[in-house]
Amino acid sequence: MNVVAPFEGIGASVRRKEDLRFLSGRGHYTDDINRPGQAHAYILRSPHAHAAINAIETAAAQAMPGVVAIFTGADLAAIGGLPCGWQIHNKDGSPMAEPKHPVLAEGKVRHVGDPVAVVIAETRQQARDAAEAIAVDYTPLPAVATMQAALAPGAAQMHEAAPGNLCYDWHIGDKAVLDAAFAKAHKVVTFETTNNRLVPNAMEPRAAVGDFDPQSGDYTLYTTSQNPHVIRLLMGAFVLNIPESKLRVVAPDVGGGFGSKIYHYAEEAIVTWAAGRVKRPVKWTADRTESFMSDAHGRDHVSKAELAVDKDGKILGLKVHTYANMGAYLSTFAPCVPTYLYATLLAGVYTTPVIYAEVKAVFTNTVPVDAYRGAGRPEATYLLERLMDVAAAEIGMDRVEFRRKNFIPVDAFPYQTPVALQYDSGNYFATLDAALEAADWKGFEARRAAAKAKGKLRGIGISTYLEACGIAPSAVVGSLGARAGLYEVGTIRVHPTGSVTVLTGTHSHGQGHETTLAQLVADRLGVPIANVDIVHGDTAKVPFGMGTYGSRSLAVGGSAMFKAMDKIIAKGKRIAAHLMEASVEDVEFDRGTFRVAGTDKTKTLTDISLAAYVPHNYPIEEIEPGLEETAFYDPKNFTYPGGCHIAEVEIDTETGKVSMVNFTAVDDVGRVINPMIVEGQVQGGVAQGIGQALLESAVYDADGQLISGSMMDYTMPRADDLAPVSVATHTTLCTHNPLGVKGCGEVGAIGSPPAVINAVVDALKEYGVKHIEMPATPAKIWNIINGGRKAA
Amino acid sequence: MPQVTLTVNGTKHTVEVEARTLLVELLREQLRLTGTHVGCDTSQCGACVVHMGGDSIKACTILAVQCEGADVTTIEGLAKADGTLHPMQEAFREYHALQCGFCTPGMVMSAIDLVNKHPNGLTEQEIREGLEGNICRCTGYHNIVKAIAAAADVMQGRRSELARAAE
Numbered sequence: 015m016n017v018v019a020p021f022e023g024i025g026a027s028v029r030r031k032e033d034l035r036f037l038s039g040r041g042h043y044t045d046d047i048n049r050p051g052q053a054h055a056y057i058l059r060s061p062h063a064h065a066a067i068n069a070i071e072t073a074a075a076q077a078m079p080g081v082v083a084i085f086t087g088a089d090l091a092a093i094g095g096l097p098c099g100w101q102i103h104n105k106d107g108s109p110m111a112e113p114k115h116p117v118l119a120e121g122k123v124r125h126v127g128d129p130v131a132v133v134i135a136e137t138r139q140q141a142r143d144a145a146e147a148i149a150v151d152y153t154p155l156p157a158v159a160t161m162q163a164a165l166a167p168g169a170a171q172m173h174e175a176a177p178g179n180l181c182y183d184w185h186i187g188d189k190a191v192l193d194a195a196f197a198k199a200h201k202v203v204t205f206e207t208t209n210n211r212l213v214p215n216a217m218e219p220r221a222a223v224g225d226f227d228p229q230s231g232d233y234t235l236y237t238t239s240q241n242p243h244v245i246r247l248l249m250g251a252f253v254l255n256i257p258e259s260k261l262r263v264v265a266p267d268v269g270g271g272f273g274s275k276i277y278h279y280a281e282e283a284i285v286t287w288a289a290g291r292v293k294r295p296v297k298w299t300a301d302r303t304e305s306f307m308s309d310a311h312g313r314d315h316v317s318k319a320e321l322a323v324d325k326d327g328k329i330l331g332l333k334v335h336t337y338a339n340m341g342a343y344l345s346t347f348a349p350c351v352p353t354y355l356y357a358t359l360l361a362g363v364y365t366t367p368v369i370y371a372e373v374k375a376v377f378t379n380t381v382p383v384d385a386y387r388g389a390g391r392p393e394a395t396y397l398l399e400r401l402m403d404v405a406a407a408e409i410g411m412d413r414v415e416f417r418r419k420n421f422i423p424v425d426a427f428p429y430q431t432p433v434a435l436q437y438d439s440g441n442y443f444a445t446l447d448a449a450l451e452a453a454d455w456k457g458f459e460a461r462r463a464a465a466k467a468k469g470k471l472r473g474i475g476i477s478t479y480l481e482a483c484g485i486a487p488s489a490v491v492g493s494l495g496a497r498a499g500l501y502e503v504g505t506i507r508v509h510p511t512g513s514v515t516v517l518t519g520t521h522s523h524g525q526g527h528e529t530t531l532a533q534l535v536a537d538r539l540g541v542p543i544a545n546v547d548i549v550h551g552d553t554a555k556v557p558f559g560m561g562t563y564g565s566r567s568l569a570v571g572g573s574a575m576f577k578a579m580d581k582i583i584a585k586g587k588r589i590a591a592h593l594m595e596a597s598v599e600d601v602e603f604d605r606g607t608f609r610v611a612g613t614d615k616t617k618t619l620t621d622i623s624l625a626a627y628v629p630h631n632y633p634i635e636e637i638e639p640g641l642e643e644t645a646f647y648d649p650k651n652f653t654y655p656g657g658c659h660i661a662e663v664e665i666d667t668e669t670g671k672v673s674m675v676n677f678t679a680v681d682d683v684g685r686v687i688n689p690m691i692v693e694g695q696v697q698g699g700v701a702q703g704i705g706q707a708l709l710e711s712a713v714y715d716a717d718g719q720l721i722s723g724s725m726m727d728y729t730m731p732r733a734d735d736l737a738p739v740s741v742a743t744h745t746t747l748c749t750h751n752p753l754g755v756k757g758c759g760e761v762g763a764i765g766s767p768p769a770v771i772n773a774v775v776d777a778l779k780e781y782g783v784k785h786i787e788m789p790a791t792p793a794k795i796w797n798i799i800n801g802g803r804k805a806a
Numbered sequence: 807m808p809q810v811t812l813t814v815n816g817t818k819h820t821v822e823v824e825a826r827t828l829l830v831e832l833l834r835e836q837l838r839l840t841g842t843h844v845g846c847d848t849s850q851c852g853a854c855v856v857h858m859g860g861d862s863i864k865a866c867t868i869l870a871v872q873c874e875g876a877d878v879t880t881i882e883g884l885a886k887a888d889g890t891l892h893p894m895q896e897a898f899r900e901y902h903a904l905q906c907g908f909c910t911p912g913m914v915m916s917a918i919d920l921v922n923k924h925p926n927g928l929t930e931q932e933i934r935e936g937l938e939g940n941i942c943r944c945t946g947y948h949n950i951v952k953a954i955a956a957a958a959d960v961m962q963g964r965r966s967e968l969a970r971a972a973e
Binding site: 029034046139218219270524693694724733734 | 840947
């Protein structure tokens with residue numbers, strides 16, 4: 015009988031291997047970990063946005079039941095501050111202001127939620143009770159809650175090392191060339207906007223368990239991280255001075271990240287250090303309120319853009335000025351987000367010949383801001399794709415034709431933009447046409463009229479976007495200020511009887527790597543995915559790695575695996591040549607079978623692995639036993655996914671509420687390994703983008719209190735806020751990685767917000783609306799519909 | 807300390823708790839049933855949903871001492887002893903209705919109750935509104951809605967979309 019195994023390789027929508035444990039309650043998240051003898055930490059946080067600490071009185075708390083120890087900034091004075099992983103230089107070449115980010119506050123607090131003291135107790139409740147008995151004597155200081163307030167003359171100064179609350183004043187592009195282009199413009203279109211501050215809100219709150227073995231002096235940190243090796247490096251080398259060999263970092267199942275779990279956080283250092291001090295494991299788990307005031311926030315730009323256009327609608331130049339909020343301290347990768355992940359994307363999918371952008375990064379008395387799904391690229395895309403609509407309207411051109419007229423031609427790749435990046439491949443016409451067709455763009459006016467007849471305002475909006483991901487060539491990012499390499503590591507371990515263990519430096523926290531990466535092995539080595547195990551998230555098991563962010567896992571991590579499989583196949587061919595008494599040049603390999611070319615002599619991968627581990631008949635002088643290979647892969651370029659998103663909305667004129675009617679995404683993410691997972695990634699990203707456009711906003715009052723500090727106040731998208739998302743892909747292959755993949759994790763969040771706002775503005779065009787700021791809440795829209803009158 | 811006796815997934819437990827202990831803390835920390843999750847502190851997210859006496863409840867919003875004599879089912883108690891998944895679990899896997907898995911236990915428990923309370927089936931809009939108390943940050947809900955519709959067909963003996971597609 016000829017049994018055909020189901021195809022599990024590249025292109026198959028294989029159901030996920032990880033799902034069974036998640037669906038049966040057997041996931042293994044950090045808060046599920048309990049170590050023998052474990053104590054619990056509670057972190058006392060500042061209620062003030064800006065205050066001097068005069069004294070911290072802990073004696074009463076120390077006497078409370080169950081208290082093991084209490085530590086304040088004074089106890090941690092000998093350890094380092096939390097390091098920043100990227101240094102930006104000012105226009106004049108001087109380095110950015112980089113004030114210390116203490117693990118526990120030293121003399122001053124700078125945002126609501128800034129950690130002040132930690133109580134270690136037998137139970138979490140006892141630690142919390144004792145924290146309430148700590149008396150902190152604060153002198154409140156004037157707070158700067160907005161960038162405008164922080165930059166105002168006479169503003170309260172947050173850091174001695176950052177005069178004027180300025181982190182950096184950076185630019186890219188040639189201003190003289192830009193000015194010349196603008197001088198020739200038929201029209202200059204100006205657009206100003208705020209990109210709203212978001213709270214990532216992964217459903218799993220952050221948690222950390224520190225463990226210390228007094229016998230060996232070894233530390234272990236279990237943490238909710240997207241990149242355990244990076245945490246080991248940052249915390250070991252810069253904060254606690256623990257050598258890598260004595261520090262293991264484990265990131266087990268992680269319940270969503272979206273960027274917020276990239277960074278090295280104070281609590282990780284606190285529990286690790288405290289475990290060494292109290293000689294017991296120490297566990298900390300955030301409650302959601304703490305997440306709101308201690309997880310890095312996202313976005314928060316204020317920008318002005320000017321677009322120079324000739325009389326035919328061809329773009330001549332783009333000038334952008336942006337203020338970017340850093341919050342109170344520099345989070346791990348914060349400085350690169352509004353610079354190299356933002357301004358370099360301002361060409362988008364267009365042939366804009368000259369671009370000049372300047373960015374001022376500002377400290378404020380708010381939670382630090384860092385990368386959130388898309389990181390810089392959504393901000394650039396939103397600015398550009400809103401500007402395209404505003405400009406088309408001003409010059410009286412159809413918004414689709416205006417875009418098409420300025421697209422980078424299909425035959426122009428590789429395409430060098432004026433802002434550093436070189437795109438390797440893409441076809442923006444194809445994704446546009448496919449999306450217009452799928453969304454029935456032509457039939458829209460009939461739907462608008464039908465909605466109008468029911469008293470509803472209907473609008474349609476488009477966004478043709480591009481992003482740079484697959485982060486990133488180490489030498490390039492190093493020259494731009496990164497303090498790390500951004501290669502990835504993969505080990506392929508073929509066991510004696512042919513099953514495979516993959517060790518990857520990337521980390522899965524929802525992306526489904528245990529399935530997708532296994533499919534790469536199935537496709538190439540012919541091993542069923544049931545026999546392929548993906549190991550990630552443990553520095554004691556995986557040789558090294560830089561983790562998962564910037565849609566890099568497949569493009570960089572998958573490519574490292576591909577290289578390691580090259581080595582497995584090369585070694586396997588040498589062993590097979592010996593066993594089949596052939597020349598190695600004559601041995602071919604295809605999905606698990608080694609064959610002497612032109613003969614029926616074959617050996618399976620299992621024959622070879624068995625020979626490699628039981629080397630009786632084996633060329634032991636020439637080839638080492640074993641079948642395990644590791645590869646480091648450093649990407650040659652970023653990858654450039656792009657596509658077209660179309661949103662269709664309907665507005666209830668009575669309430670101002672926007673309903674999503676339809677959303678169409680046609681994305682070019684390169685080669686698709688698992689279509690089901692890609693579709694899920696796009697849908698999830700689009701949901702976050704719709705959340706930004708319509709619902710979400712982190713709101714501070716003038717004193718720096720976070721008003722939207724809980725899930726009752728911060729509007730998370732729920733099932734009835736969203737509509738079905740139609741997802742399609744149109745592939746052009748990445749030309750510089752062996753898999754041809756580009757990445758799909760962020761496209762949804764990058765392409766969608768301007769499509770939604772363009773649709774809302776379109777729906778409201780009869781009211782003369784040219785722009786509406788995100789989130790487009792019912793209150794804002796009701797006020798527009800009612801001519802700015804306030805509700806009675 | 808107060809004592810509470812309750813049945814969880816068919817097993818009777820008598821546990822000493824602090825008066826302020828929440829049911830979810832009893833489940834996670836004392837019974838080590840860590841499938842039930844805590845995602846917020848304002849009863850918004852639904853990661854902690856379990857069944858009590860057949861109704862879905864948020865285990866973060868009830869004190870353990872209120873559960874005297876209660877019959878509680880958690881995500882760990884859904885599959886049959888031989889490992890056969892509940893149709894809702896099966897549908898979530900088939901329709902890729904989970905990504906990070908953190909909201910999943912609560913989502914599945916809510917979904918089962920939602921279907922049970924609508925013996926004649928649900929529209930897409932009813933499913934979306936029925937999930938008001940559960941937040942997912944990964945999926946955009948699209949596949950969750952599809953999975954619940956498919957599971958409802960199986961649970962209520964209708965020919966499912968899947969079955970129709972296979973024919």
